[in-house]
């Protein structure tokens with residue numbers, strides 16, 4: 001296999017990221033060599049030749065000052081612009097992304113597909129489709145790191161962070177936790193399985209019995225009796241949730257908020273923080289009553305009440321692209337891990 005300096009390039013962003021890194025290494029190497037060579041040259045060329053040897057006084061050189069200001073400035077601006085363009089690309093999930101939810105805890109990764117499959121320390125994804133991860137933690141800060149995709153993002157308790165990637169090669173790629181999170185941090189690893197779209201579809205079908213996240217969310221919604229106040233026709237004491245996701249919401253204190261995942265999560269756990277204009281702060285908190293996974297299920301359910309949300313909210317497409325996921329064949333679906341520990 002030989003010595004590998006870099007992990008395989010298995011996502012659309014990895015080639016660009018590596019080119020930037022090569023450039024940074026080349027610049028650093030060039031100037032290190034230049035400085036070393038200059039040190040040796042000057043040490044010999046301007047060495048003290050006798051006891052009374054005094055160098056001539058030099059009163060600066062404007063040309064030199066400008067030169068060694070402008071060259072580093074230009075180089076660092078190139079680095080900045082290049083890096084920023086990759087950063088923006090990496091921060092903006094594409095509109096047709098497939099949604100996956102990640103809940104980290106000491107010391108495991110729990111991953112849920114919108115279709116309902118739940119996995120532990122393993123994520124199956126189709127080739128050639130952008131995958132958007134919405135992530136949170138149940139305890140401390142973790143970090144989702146897949147070297148082959150060149151993506152790394154902190155996973156923070158109490159808020160959602162997102163990341164996206166588009167795999168370009170089938171295979172199994174290492175997932176690491178890249179933030180020290182306690183005793184078994186080093187063992188908080190997993191695998192990303194990139195499959196051909198038809199294999200992925202077969203795998204999905206193999207676990208269909210679990211029901212979609214939205215369906216689980218609906219059950220939870222009913223068991224918590226949310227519908228008593230949030231009536232779909234808007235006649236209840238609380239705002240209707242139909243069509244809410246991705247829409248701007250007018251708040252009682254003035255101001256407008258976009259109904260995204262973070263807003264819905266906050267409204268479930270801290271309902272008094274943002275009151276919808278025209279409504280009373282009646283809702284109790286569901287902190288401690290709903291797990292992080294439960295909140296994600298409720299969010300998927302609320303999203304499902306807004307059919308067109310995928311495009312409105314800038315990249316939370318729930319509905320799989322019809323062209324990629326329609327084929328089915330008789331490949332053996334990979335076994336699906338069921339979380340037995342919660």
Ligand code: CUA
Nearest residue numbers: 142177179181
């Ligand atoms: Cu989780 Cu380190």
